[in-house]
Amino acid sequence: MISTRIIKFFNKIFPPIEHPFNMEMDGRMTYARWEYEKAGDTIACYGDAIAQRNIFAGKRVLDMGCGAGGKSLYYASLGAEHVTGVDMVPRYKEQSESFAEELGLRDRFTFVLASAYELPFPDESFDTIIMNDFFEHVDRPELALKEALRLLSKDGKVYINFPPYYHPLGAHMTDVINMPWVQLFFTERQLIAAYEELVRGLPDEQERLALRFSTDSTGKKRFTYINHMTIRKAKRIFKAQNIRFEYYRELPLRRFLAPLTKVPFIKELFVRMVVCVIPKQG
Numbered sequence: 134m135i136s137t138r139i140i141k142f143f144n145k146i147f148p149p150i151e152h153p154f155n156m157e158m159d160g161r162m163t164y165a166r167w168e169y170e171k172a173g174d175t176i177a178c179y180g181d182a183i184a185q186r187n188i189f190a191g192k193r194v195l196d197m198g199c200g201a202g203g204k205s206l207y208y209a210s211l212g213a214e215h216v217t218g219v220d221m222v223p224r225y226k227e228q229s230e231s232f233a234e235e236l237g238l239r240d241r242f243t244f245v246l247a248s249a250y251e252l253p254f255p256d257e258s259f260d261t262i263i264m265n266d267f268f269e270h271v272d273r274p275e276l277a278l279k280e281a282l283r284l285l286s287k288d289g290k291v292y293i294n295f296p297p298y299y300h301p302l303g304a305h306m307t308d309v310i311n312m313p314w315v316q317l318f319f320t321e322r323q324l325i326a327a328y329e330e331l332v333r334g335l336p337d338e339q340e341r342l343a344l345r346f347s348t349d350s351t352g353k354k355r356f357t358y359i360n361h362m363t364i365r366k367a368k369r370i371f372k373a374q375n376i377r378f379e380y381y382r383e384l385p386l387r388r389f390l391a392p393l394t395k396v397p398f399i400k401e402l403f404v405r406m407v408v409c410v411i412p413k414q415g
Contacts, residue, residue, distance in 0.1 A: 134323065134326050134327070136319050136320075136323035136326070136327060137323070137326055137327040137330050140310060140312060140315065140319070140327045140331075141327075141331075143311065143312040143315075144309075144310065144311045144312065144331075146311075147311035147312055147313065148311065149311050150302070150307040150311060152307050152308040153167040153168070154308040154337070154341060155308055157337075158335065158336055158337055163201070163228065163232070164200065164201040164203070164225075164228065165200075165201035165202055165203040165206075165228050165229055165231075165232040166203060166232065167203065168200055168201055168202070168203025168204045168207075169203035169204070169206055169207050169232070169236075170203075171203075171204075172203065172204040172207035172208070172265075173185070173207065175204070175265050175266065175294060176188070176265075178294050178384060178406050178408050179292070179294075179380070179408055179410070180382075183380070183410065185211060186211050186212060188208075188211075188261055188263075188290075188292065189208045189209075189211040189212060189213040189216075189261060190211060190212035190213070191212060191213070191214055192213050192214060192259075192260040192261045193213075193214055193215055193217075193258065193259045193260045193261070193286075194208050194209075194213045194214075194215070194216040194217065194259060194260070194261045194262075194263065195216075195217050195219065195252075195254075195258070195259040195261070195262045195263070195281075195284060196208065196216060196217065196218045196219065196263050196265070197219055197249050197262065197263065197264045197267050197277060197281065198219070198220060198249065198264065198265075198266070198267030198270060198271065199218030199219060199220050199225070199229070199244070200220060200222075200225055200229075201225045201228045201229050201232070202218050202225065202228065202229025202230070202232060202233065202242065202244055203229075203232065204218075204263075204265055205217075205218035205229070205242060205244075206229070206232060206233055206236055206238050206242055208261075208263070209233075209238045209241045209242055210236070210238065213241065213261075214241070215241050215242070215243070216241060216242050216243075217242075217243045217244075217245055217254075217259070218242065218243070218244050218245065219244075219245045219246075219247055219249055219252065220244070220246065221246070221247075221248065222344070223246060224340075225244070226244045226246055229242070229244045230242075230244055249267075249271055249276075249277040249280060249281075250273060250276040250277060250280055251280065252280060252284065254284055256283055256284065257284065257285065257286045257287060257289075258284050258286070259284050259285060259286060259289060260285075260286045260288070260289040260290075261289060261290060261292065262281045262284060262285055262289065262290075262291045262292070263291075263292045263293075264277070264281070264291065264292065264293045264294075264295070265292070265294055266294070266295060266296070267293075267295070268293055268295040268362055268367065269295045269296065269297070269298065269303075269305075269359055269360060269362035270358060270359055270360065271360065272357070272360060274360065274362065274367075274370055275370045275373065275374065278291075278370065278374060278376075279374065282374075282411075282413070282414055285413050286413070287413055288412075288413070289412075289413055290379065290410050290411065290412050290413075291410070291411040291412075292409075292410055292411075293407075293408070293409050293410075293411065294406050294407065294408045294409075295362060295367075295406065295407055296404075296405065296406055296407075297362060297363050297364050297367075297401050297404055297407060298316065298359070298361045298362055298363050298401070299314070299316070299317070299363065299401040299402050300386075300402075300404065300405065301313035301314050301386070301402075303316060303359075304316040304324060304359070305345075305358060305359050306324065306328055306345075308332075308341070309328060309331035309332055310324075310327065310328065310331065314402070321355065321356060322354075325346055325354050325355075325356075328342075328345065328346075329342065344358055345357065345358045346358075363401055364383065364400070364401055364404060364407055365401075367407060374414075375414070376411055376414065377411070377412070377414060378409050378410065378411060379410045379411065379412050380408070380409060380410035381408070381409040381410075382407075382408045382409070383400075383404045383406075383407055383408075384404065384405045384406045384407075384408060385403055385404065385405060386403050386404070386405045390403045
C-alpha cells in the first residue's frame with residue numbers, strides 16, 4: 134500500500150519517540166514503572182492552581198483507566214488514603230499488583246478489572262476521581278463521566294486531562310509511527326494497514342494489535358483504543374450533562390502558539406492538553 138510506504142519514508146525523517154511499549158519490549162522499563170515516572174508530569178498540567186498533594190493526600194482515589202497501575206501508585210505515594218485503579222486489560226492486574234509490592238504500597242492500592250460505565254461501588258465512594266489520558270480512549274466517555282459523578286463524594290472533584298485527537302500525536306501510534314499529525318493525511322484503514330506492517334514480527338505484535346484494533350460485525354477493522362475525542366466533542370458531552378467547572382484550560386503545544394488555540398477550526402491542531410476540574414454537581 135502506497136500510504137504505508139509514505140509513512141515508512143517519514144519515519145526516517147522524524148526522530149522516533151520514546152514509547153513505553155518499546156521500552157518494555159526491550160527490557161529497559163516496565164509499563165508500570167514508566168507510568169509512575171511520568172505521572173508527576175501529567176498532574177503538573179493543572180499548574181499552580183492545584184497543588185498535587187491536595188488532590189491526593191488523605192483522599193479515597195479512583196483512577197479510571199489506570200493501565201498498569203503506575204499512575205495510581207504515584208498518587209498513593211503522595212499520601213492518598215487508598216487508590217483504586219480500574220482498567221479493562223486483564224494482564225495489567227498482575228503487573229500493577231507486583232509493582233505495588235515492590236514500592237511497599239500494596240495495602241493502599243486495589244486493581245479492579247471492570248468497565249468504567251458500571252463500577253461495583255456505592256454512591257459517593259471517592260473523594261478524588263482522576264481521568265488522566267482516559268477521556269480520549271473510552272468508547273462511551275459520557276457514560277464514564279456520569280458514573281464518575283455518581284461515585285464522587287459531596288466535596289469531591291473529578292480531574293480530567295486529555296490530548297485532543299488532532300494533537301500532533303493524537304493518533305496514539307507513536308510506538309511505530311513517528312510522523313506528527315499523521316491522522317490528518319491518512320484514513321483509518323490506511324493507518325491500520327501501516328501499523329500492522331510496522332509491528333509485524335515484534336515479540337508483542339499480537340498484544341499491540343489486540344489493544345488497538347477490533348473487527349466489527351461486517352468484518353471491518355476499526356480503532357478501539359481511541360474515540361477521536363476532539364475539543365468540540367468533549368464540550369458537547371459536558372454541555373449535555375450541564376457540567377459546571379471549577380477549572381478549565383486548553384494548554385497550547387508551545388507558549389508562542391497560544392494565539393492559535395483561540396482560532397476556530399485550527400485550534401484543535403495546537404492544543405496540547407485539555408484540563409478541567411469538575412466538582413460534585415447539583
